[in-house]
Every structure is written in C-alpha cells, then in structure tokens.
Amino acid sequence: MGNAELDRYSRRLREAREAGQWSSGARKEICESWGRSFSAGIDVDITAAPLVYDHGAIRDIRREHPLDPLTPMIINTLKRMADESAHILIVTDADGRILWREGHSATKRAADRVGLSDGHIWAEGSVGTNGIGTALATRRPVHVYSEEHIMRALHVWSCSGAPIIDPDTDEVLGCIDVSGTSETLHPATVALVETVGRLAESQLAVRMHERDHRLRAHHDALRHRTGILITATGRVIAGDSTGSLGPRIPVTDPSGFTTLPDGRIGMLEPFHGGFLLHTSAAEGERQPVRLNLLGDGTPSVYLGDRNLALSLRHAEILALLALHPHGLTAEQLSFHLYGDDGNPVTIRAEIHRLRAQLGSTIAAKPYRLTTSVQADFLTVRQLLAESDHAGAAKVYGGPLLPRSESPTLRRERDELEVQVRTCMLRYGTPDDLWAYAQTANGRGDYEVLEQLVTVLPPGDPRALAAHLRLSVGD
Known part of the structure; x- marks a missing residue:
C-alpha cells in the first residue's frame, strides 16, 4: 500500500x-x-x-x-x-x-x-x-x-x-x-x-549439524553398535534404516522411556549428549537374562550384550520372578514385596516400566520371565548343592539385595548367607575363606577371621589383614 x-x-x-x-x-x-x-x-x-x-x-x-x-x-x-x-x-x-x-x-x-x-x-x-x-x-x-x-x-x-x-x-x-x-x-x-x-x-x-556430526562420530566409534541414535531433542539421526520411527520421538519422560509410533516402548540410554534408543526385542528373538543381585553394588541385568542398571524395586521384582519360574500375579508379587500392606496397582505400574526395558522378556497373566535366566544368587545356591565350595565362594559377592525390605527376599537373603558361611567354615579352603571375608558380612566375621589366621601361613598378607581386622574389632 x-x-x-x-x-x-x-x-x-x-x-x-x-x-x-x-x-x-x-x-x-x-x-x-x-x-x-x-x-x-x-x-x-x-x-x-x-x-x-x-x-x-x-x-x-x-x-x-x-x-x-x-x-x-x-x-x-x-x-x-x-x-x-x-x-x-x-x-x-x-x-x-x-x-x-x-x-x-x-x-x-x-x-x-x-x-x-x-x-x-x-x-x-x-x-x-x-x-x-x-x-x-x-x-x-x-x-x-x-x-x-x-x-x-x-x-x-x-x-x-x-x-x-x-x-x-x-x-x-x-x-x-x-x-x-x-x-x-x-x-x-x-x-x-x-x-x-x-x-x-x-x-x-x-550449529545443529555440527552437533549431529560429533554425535555420529561417537556412534561410529562403537565397536558393537547398539541402539538407534537420537539427539538430545529427539531427532532420529542414525540406525533407523527403515524410517519407521519418523523424524522425531519424544524424549522428555524423566524415567528414560518413550512410546514409539508403533506403540512399542523404547528405552533411552544417555550417550554423549544424545541418546541410544533400545527397542523391545521381537517375539522369537528373546535374549537370555543374567541377573547380578548379590553384594553392595548397583543391581543390574544383562539382556543379551546390554548391561542395564536396575532400581531396587525392579531388582526385587526380577529376583522374585527368578524364584518363581511359573509366574506370579500382581497380587502375589505385591504380597512378596510388601506383605499385607501391598498394592497390586503399584506393582502393575512398576512392571510396565520394567517391560519398557526388557520388552517381551516379561510376560503377563501371570507375570513371568519368558527366556532363560541366570541369577548370581541362584547360581550360588546350585553350587552349594553340588558341593562346589570354591565356585560358591567365587560367585558369592555378598548378601542378596542388602537394602531390600521384601519379606520373601529377606528370608532368601538370610538363608543363603547362613548356607555360604557354614559351608566356608566347614569345607572352605583358605582361598574360599578369604573370598568370603571380602563380603559385607564376612569382613567383620570374628570366627571366619580367626580361622583365616589359623590356616594361613604367618607371613601371608591375608593372615596379617585378618589379624588386623580382629584387632580393630576388639
């Protein structure tokens, strides 16, 4: 105008x-x-x-x-x-x-x-x-x-x-x-x-393309590339050869999970300022599960070649499912975890989050593990039954989920601890006893330390360490 x-x-x-x-x-x-x-x-x-x-x-x-x-x-x-x-x-x-x-x-x-x-x-x-x-x-x-x-x-x-x-x-x-x-x-x-x-x-x-280039370089450097490469803002930049995910997925959920366009749940693993997206395994491609739940470290699960850290609640659920291979209902899981104060609704929500990580490895109605399962605490129990004391001492890294207040898991933890300790005192070699003495309970166990001082040569550093612990305990 x-x-x-x-x-x-x-x-x-x-x-x-x-x-x-x-x-x-x-x-x-x-x-x-x-x-x-x-x-x-x-x-x-x-x-x-x-x-x-x-x-x-x-x-x-x-x-x-x-x-x-x-x-x-x-x-x-x-x-x-x-x-x-x-x-x-x-x-x-x-x-x-x-x-x-x-x-x-x-x-x-x-x-x-x-x-x-x-x-x-x-x-x-x-x-x-x-x-x-x-x-x-x-x-x-x-x-x-x-x-x-x-x-x-x-x-x-x-x-x-x-x-x-x-x-x-x-x-x-x-x-x-x-x-x-x-x-x-x-x-x-x-x-x-x-x-x-x-x-x-x-x-x-x-500037965006420069960031993408750096992220792709880190991805390309992986010896075994796993996951689909996602930017911090949710753009898909590598690994989705079919384009089925579209150009962008949501990455704002603080839990680290995301819902994909086809309805599957994906897990986002932080990766050099971006994410690696891991999707649920397809039916017929279920990967074996290996649970590491003994000792003071962070509980974890190996799913194929992926090692995933677990929250205490998720570790408890997997331990209970490993103990009950035929499965548990939400009500039964709730009882095992919380006793009479449990709420099945809470369990269903936790299972939903856990399935986002493990996909079809966990089935429903009842909840159960659908693939072969190796759990360190079950392995120790089996080794003890086979009188493989050295093997049990090597695998036993400490109490089962020591922070768990689950009535069932506390009972399992206490029974396993008693079995391992008794076995080590009765049949353990000096090496077995020393391995047990490195666990949370064995570190200050007076009877175990005394036996180590007795069976080890006086100049053995392990005998000196056991003697020192006894002195400190006094």
Missing part, C-alpha cells in the same frame, strides 16, 4: 471500530488476531505493555537464552537501518518478552512510554495484536499497521515482526521486530525482518 491507501485503510478501520464492527475491512490475519486478543480479555485502553523482568536481571536472562550468540549478527544487520530511519530494533524470547533493544534515541524514548523496552512482554495475551505477539502466535512474519493494533496507545506505531524457529526442535525461540511511527515504517520492512530471521535460523542449523 502507498501512503494514501494506508491512510484510507486506517480511516476505514477507525470508523469500523467506532461503530463496534471490529472485523469490518481488516485483513484476515488481523481479524483472527483480534479474535484471540478479545478472547484473552485485552483492554483497548491500556497504555503500556506489562513489565515482567526487572532490568537488573536482564543480563543474566540474555546470557542463558539460545539466541544470545546470534544477537550480534542480528543487531549489526539491522541497527544501521533502524538508526537512519528513526526505528527501533527489538529481539524477544518465545513468550514475547523483550530482551534486546537498539535503535534511534528519540524513538526509544517514545517507545519507553508504551513499554517497547527491555523486560516488557508483548505477547497477544498481554497487549493484543502487535507485530511481536502476532508473529509469535502465527509462527509467520507479520506487519501490523497503526489502527490494526488493539491498544489505542499504539495507533501511532507500526511494527514488522518475524519469528525465529529452532530447526532442531521446531519450537519458536523468539521474535525479531522493527517498530516505528506509522508515518515512517514501510510495510516492506517485514521482508527485511523475515530475511534476517531466516539468516538466524540458518546459523542455528549449522
């Missing part, structure tokens, strides 16, 4: 507003913005945008914002134009809060009166239709002229805004805006602002 056309357009809008016919004659995108603004309860007579950030906090907020590294380029590209044409240049965050402002001094003073300055918010829900808020709401560049603003105080202003969209997350990061009085800001300014916005997005894309 030329100046005469803009004047006629402005007059037509003013007359329509005075007649209460807001939508009469306005552009479609402006009418839609007015609708959102009135739905938000905007008062046309407010005189300035709200202040939401104290000026003293702006510096730290800027430093933490993802657009901070790009603002020198944005400002250097547009500042001279803004100065020479008596405009101001603004960069906001995704919520329309102004973080940076440059431009003509006199125009900045006028802008201060309406809150076009650092720390003020210009979202549509705060001030109605404007170049910043409407660009953010629509994710498109927009020019808002004079009477198109909801606020009457802005009818001497025009503004051109363009959103900046992160190519990594597809989320809006902020907005670039050039504002000035309605007589000086040409509608074509929006094309310039849009170009600078696209330039900022291209810089973000370069």
